[in-house]
Amino acid sequence: MEMGEEARRSPAGLGAARAYELVRKELFSEFGADFYRSYVDPLRLVADLNGVLLFRASTRIAQERLRQQAQHRLEKRLRSYEPRIEGVEILLEHEFPDDVRNLADVRIEDARPVVEALPASQTQSLTFDTFCQGASNQRAYTVARKIAAGEGEAFPVWLVHSRPGLGKTHLLASIANEAAQRTPDRKVLMMTGQEYLEQFQSALHKKRDSSSFKEMVRAPHLLLIDDFHRLCGKPATEMEAFDTIHELTRRGGQVVLAADNDASGLKDLNEALRARLKGVPSCEIDVPDAALRRRILDVRLQHHARLTPGFSVASDALDMIAERIEGSGRDLDGALSQLIIEWISGGTEVTMEAAANALQAKLSEAAEKRITVNLVQKVVARHYNMSVPQLLERTRRHTIARPRQTAMFLACRMTQASLPDIGARFGGFDHTTVMYARDRVAALVEQDPAFKAEVENIARAIKREP
CATH class of the missing domain: 3.30.300.180 (DnaA, N-terminal domain)
Structure with a gap:
């Protein structure tokens, strides 16, 4: 029994x-x-x-x-x-x-x-104190702090987007927690897109009445929906979301959305909601650079050490992980979780050699995904609507020379190739030509904000390339 x-x-x-x-x-x-x-x-x-x-x-x-x-x-x-x-x-x-x-x-x-308690990576308190800032997320972090403090009147609806694992959920939870603490009278509701979808459809199909659901999601002063892209392709739910955003903001409320892409890139989104979201301010969170990855590792190591007393990793091992695993916070946390097994086996601080052995598969996978000169050439050529052979033509025509210089600049910044190697891959240019192209584009980036944005967009496209 x-x-x-x-x-x-x-x-x-x-x-x-x-x-x-x-x-x-x-x-x-x-x-x-x-x-x-x-x-x-x-x-x-x-x-x-x-x-x-x-x-x-x-x-x-x-x-x-x-x-x-x-x-x-x-x-x-x-x-x-x-x-x-x-x-x-x-x-x-x-x-x-x-x-x-x-x-x-x-x-x-x-x-x-x-x-049983869920994995440590899931139970960590998600607050601004544990959110690591860097160039890749600074804009999003700044806006989030404004909204949490009740100073984000300029953002009745705000969209933050990135590929998975770069901190969107952490940022939304930080907003929700701080907003609730700083302004207790301000009603805050955070939910995932999947929760929104399931609860609305349950109310619609089982009870034939969605009024209680509408009352719940439109009552808060601040509504946060994570993984908003999960609503895409569900017409009734999308229209309900459209109406919710309209009604809540009409009454002076605020909506924060997190998704895997901006409004233009959300697949299967109906045009009414797409047009609405195209008109709202948005911020993209990019892949963290090596310095930010190192800070993330420090924070996550402290968390794991609290759960597993005595666990420690040598500083040079952390430097190596930050340098070679060029992924998301989840990738870094996965590496540390793997090292816990190594520490349990050895009982002492995880050394550089031990970390390299324990993470051999992850490091090999990261090396395979390393950006190459050929990949840079392919994405730059595509951006400027030309073929790679056209990009490599030895001509001074501005329509080809500038894209080629841009590709050389990005190859210098994003690959491990030497200057002579880059010159050879661009058709036999001397390394001094590569240096000139690198420095010329770097100067233009500093002088011209529009060109800087263009180069940053190309760099993001290179990182996203399979």
């Missing part, structure tokens, strides 16, 4: 703490890992006042989400295990009555989680 059935047949029940321990497992299955990790796992049972259970939520955001989506289910499930439970209240720390804080006889120890 399962425990749930036994409890339901027993009039005495199991007690509030044991009932909640069992209900947590059910909520994990019902809501899924993302919702559970963000909202249910930090929820703590604090007191039982004559059958009314008082829970402490970690943030105002969590309190709102739990009240809107989980409180009635939590109450119903608890009552099935403990019939004497009359109700549930979800409060913040400062909202608890003084007598609850002071009377030990009504305190209940935190219920032990039935579901």
Whole structure:
């Protein structure tokens, strides 16, 4: 006989703490890992006042989400295990009555989680303090801080976009957490595009009434939707999102969206919503440079060391990882997680040699993806609507010479090739010609903002090339 059935047949029940321990497992299955990790796992049972259970939520955001989506289910499930439970209240720390804080006889120890803790990379607190800044994300970070502080009136709708793993979710969570702390009266709601999609379609198809869903997503002063691209290609959901953005901003609210591309690049997006998003300010987060990757490694190492006391990695090993794994924060965290296994095996600080051996597969994969001179030539030629042979023509015509100089500049900056090697690959130019092209384009980049933006766009296209 399962425990749930036994409890339901027993009039005495199991007690509030044991009932909640069992209900947590059910909520994990019902809501899924993302919702559970963000909202249910930090929820703590604090007191039982004559059958009314008082829970402490970690943030105002969590309190709102739990009240809107989980409180009635939590109450119903608890009552099935403990019939004497009359109700549930979800409060913040400062909202608890003084007598609850002071009377030990009504305190209940935190219920032990039935579901095991999720991976460290998922449970890290996502705040501005743990967000690493650099040239690749500085604009997005600056706008995010403004919005979190309530100073982003110029951005009623803001779109931040990048390829996966570059910090969009971290940035949105930082906005939500800080906004809730700095302005407690400001209602904040953060959800993923998948949650938005599933909850809207569930309300539409099961209940034939989406009014409760509309009320939930349009009530906040600040609505944040991560992975917004998951809505694309779902016409009814896209129109609901369009209406939500319009209605919320019309009332003075604010919307922050994160997606894998800008409005022009979002696949299968309907034209009404695409046109709306094309008119909003946006920021792209680029791949971090070596210096930023090194800072990310430091932050992640500190986090892993807290979870695994004694874990350490030699500084030169971290330098090597930052230099050779030219990927996202997730790639770097994956490398550190691999080194934890190495540390457990050896029991001492992970040296450069040990790290190189443990990460051999990852480093080989990174080397295979290293940018080549041929790749630079291909992308530059495509950008200027010409063939690679045309790009390599030995001519001084401006329409060819300038793209060729730009390609040489990017080859110097983005590949490991030497100046003589680059000259040879461009048709036998002397290394001094490559130096001249490099310095000439570098000067133009400094002088001409439009040309600088053009070169940066080409560089991003090179990095994205498969």
